[in-house]
Amino acid sequence: MPMPISARRAAPALALALSTLFAVSAPARSAPAHSADGVAERIRDGYGTKAPYAPQQDPWTYQRAPQGFVPVFTENVSRHGSRAATDSGDGDLILKLWDQARQDGQLTHLGQDFGPDVRALLAAMEKTGYGNLSGRGKRELQGTAVRMAHRLPGLFETIAKDGETVDVVSSGQGRAVDSGTVFTDALTQTDPELKPLIGPARVDKDLLYFHKSAGGAAYRDWLANDQRLARTLKDLSGQPATHGAARRVLARIFKPAFVRRVVDGEFSSLADDVAAAQAVYNLYGIAPAMSDESPTGRDRRMDRYIAPRDAAWFGYLSDVEDxxxxxxxxxxxxxxxKMADVLLDDFFKQVEAKRDGTGKLGAELRFTHAEEIIPLAALMRLPGSTEGAAPERPYTYDNSAWRGASVSPMAANIQWDVFRRGDTYLVRMLYNEKEIPFRQGCRPIARGSHFYDLAELERCFGRTTG
Structure with a gap:
C-alpha cells in the first residue's frame, strides 16, 4: 500500500522509488532513425491509439511554482486504461482462415503456432470481459493517481483538512466507470483521509461521451455522409503499399499457395488479403494490453506474426483514420x-469556481475515451495536434507530427494544476504527465515558464467578459 502523503516528507527514499518506478521518458522526436530511441518510437507508433500508457516526464524535473504559490485545485480528463478488445471479431475472422489452411496443410512453421496463440489471447479477453479494463490498464490508472498525489502533496493534505470534496465523473461506459474507481481507490490508498471526501461517481454523457450525445449530431452526420472524407480514407488505405504489407503479413502464417488463394478472392466470404492482415495487426495491437492475463501479451508472442515495417504501415493507416x-x-x-468545447469549457468553469469561491471542490476527475481526448487535443492545439491537413496534401508521417500513440494512448490524460497566492491564480498543464505550454498566443508568467495566470488564459481562450 502506498504511504500516506503525510509521511512523504519523512521518506524521501520512497518518493525517489516511486519516481523511478513510474517515470518513463518519451523517446525524443529528433532521434535518428537508426538509434535505439528511434526504433522504439517507430514500434510504439505502430500501435496507434492502442499503445500502452507511459508517463512522459520524470516528475523530479517539473518546474517549481513561483515563490508563495500553493496548490489549491487539480483537475483532469483521462482516457480509460488498457483494455481487452471490444469483441472477438478479428480473432474469429483470422481463425477461420487458419483452420482452413491447417486442414489443407498450408501453414508455415511459424504459422502452426498462430492459431493456439490467437485462441489463448481470445480466451484471456473473454475471461476479462470484452471491452473491460485489463490488469495493465488498472496499473496505468493506479500509477497516474499515485503520481498526482505525490506531485501535489500539500493539496491533498488541504483537501482532507478542510473537508473539500473530490468529484468523479465518467462517460458511463463500463471501462471509463471502472477507470474512475481504480483511480480513486489508488488515491485513497495513498491518503486514507480522502476516502470520505470522494463523492459518488456520476455520469455525464454530454460532457464525456459527446461524440454520441446531442452535441455530436452534426459530427455524426458528417462522419456518415461526407464524400471528401470517404474519398480521402479510401485513397490512403487503398495504396499498393497496403496490399504489399498485407501479403507479407499473411506469408508469415500461410504458405504461398494459400496466400495466393486469399488474394485471388477464394475466401471472399471470410476476408480479402487486406482484411485478413488487418485482423492480424489488430490482435498484435491489443496483445500488450493483455500482458497480465495472457502469455501472448506478456511474452510479446504476437510480435512474431508481423514485421516491424508492416506493423508501422498498418499503424499509419490506423492513424490516418483517427x-x-x-x-x-x-x-x-x-x-x-468543435464539439469538444463543452469539455474545455468545463475545465475553465471548475478553475473559475475555485477562484470565485463558488466551488467546494478540491479536485475534479473525469474519465472518458479516445473519441473525446483526440478532439480536445485538436481544439486546444496540444503538441502534435496543431494543424489539419490541406485537401491537396494528405496526412502522412512526413508532413505531420500527429501520432495516435502520443496523442491518445491508453490512459492518456490532460491535467491542470492550480496554484494560488493571494488573489492570483496560476495554472500549469500536463499532457500525459508532461509539462506543456498552452496554445500559441497564450503568455506564460515568464519566458520558458509552464505557469500561466488564469486571467491570461481567459483572455487567450476568449473567455474575458466586459
Missing part, C-alpha cells in the same frame, strides 16, 4: 473537434 475522423482532420474544417 486523424481525419477524430483529430485535426481537414485544415478548413473544425467539425471533428
Amino acid at each position: 486523424f481525419y475522423e477524430k483529430g485535426p482532420s481537414f485544415a478548413d474544417s473544425d467539425i471533428t473537434y
Whole structure:
C-alpha cells in the first residue's frame, strides 16, 4: 500500500522509488532513425491509439511554482486504461482462415503456432470481459493517481483538512466507470483521509461521451455522409503499399499457395488479403494490453506474426483514420473537434469556481475515451495536434507530427494544476504527465515558464467578459 502523503516528507527514499518506478521518458522526436530511441518510437507508433500508457516526464524535473504559490485545485480528463478488445471479431475472422489452411496443410512453421496463440489471447479477453479494463490498464490508472498525489502533496493534505470534496465523473461506459474507481481507490490508498471526501461517481454523457450525445449530431452526420472524407480514407488505405504489407503479413502464417488463394478472392466470404492482415495487426495491437492475463501479451508472442515495417504501415493507416475522423482532420474544417468545447469549457468553469469561491471542490476527475481526448487535443492545439491537413496534401508521417500513440494512448490524460497566492491564480498543464505550454498566443508568467495566470488564459481562450 502506498504511504500516506503525510509521511512523504519523512521518506524521501520512497518518493525517489516511486519516481523511478513510474517515470518513463518519451523517446525524443529528433532521434535518428537508426538509434535505439528511434526504433522504439517507430514500434510504439505502430500501435496507434492502442499503445500502452507511459508517463512522459520524470516528475523530479517539473518546474517549481513561483515563490508563495500553493496548490489549491487539480483537475483532469483521462482516457480509460488498457483494455481487452471490444469483441472477438478479428480473432474469429483470422481463425477461420487458419483452420482452413491447417486442414489443407498450408501453414508455415511459424504459422502452426498462430492459431493456439490467437485462441489463448481470445480466451484471456473473454475471461476479462470484452471491452473491460485489463490488469495493465488498472496499473496505468493506479500509477497516474499515485503520481498526482505525490506531485501535489500539500493539496491533498488541504483537501482532507478542510473537508473539500473530490468529484468523479465518467462517460458511463463500463471501462471509463471502472477507470474512475481504480483511480480513486489508488488515491485513497495513498491518503486514507480522502476516502470520505470522494463523492459518488456520476455520469455525464454530454460532457464525456459527446461524440454520441446531442452535441455530436452534426459530427455524426458528417462522419456518415461526407464524400471528401470517404474519398480521402479510401485513397490512403487503398495504396499498393497496403496490399504489399498485407501479403507479407499473411506469408508469415500461410504458405504461398494459400496466400495466393486469399488474394485471388477464394475466401471472399471470410476476408480479402487486406482484411485478413488487418485482423492480424489488430490482435498484435491489443496483445500488450493483455500482458497480465495472457502469455501472448506478456511474452510479446504476437510480435512474431508481423514485421516491424508492416506493423508501422498498418499503424499509419490506423492513424490516418483517427486523424481525419477524430483529430485535426481537414485544415478548413473544425467539425471533428468543435464539439469538444463543452469539455474545455468545463475545465475553465471548475478553475473559475475555485477562484470565485463558488466551488467546494478540491479536485475534479473525469474519465472518458479516445473519441473525446483526440478532439480536445485538436481544439486546444496540444503538441502534435496543431494543424489539419490541406485537401491537396494528405496526412502522412512526413508532413505531420500527429501520432495516435502520443496523442491518445491508453490512459492518456490532460491535467491542470492550480496554484494560488493571494488573489492570483496560476495554472500549469500536463499532457500525459508532461509539462506543456498552452496554445500559441497564450503568455506564460515568464519566458520558458509552464505557469500561466488564469486571467491570461481567459483572455487567450476568449473567455474575458466586459
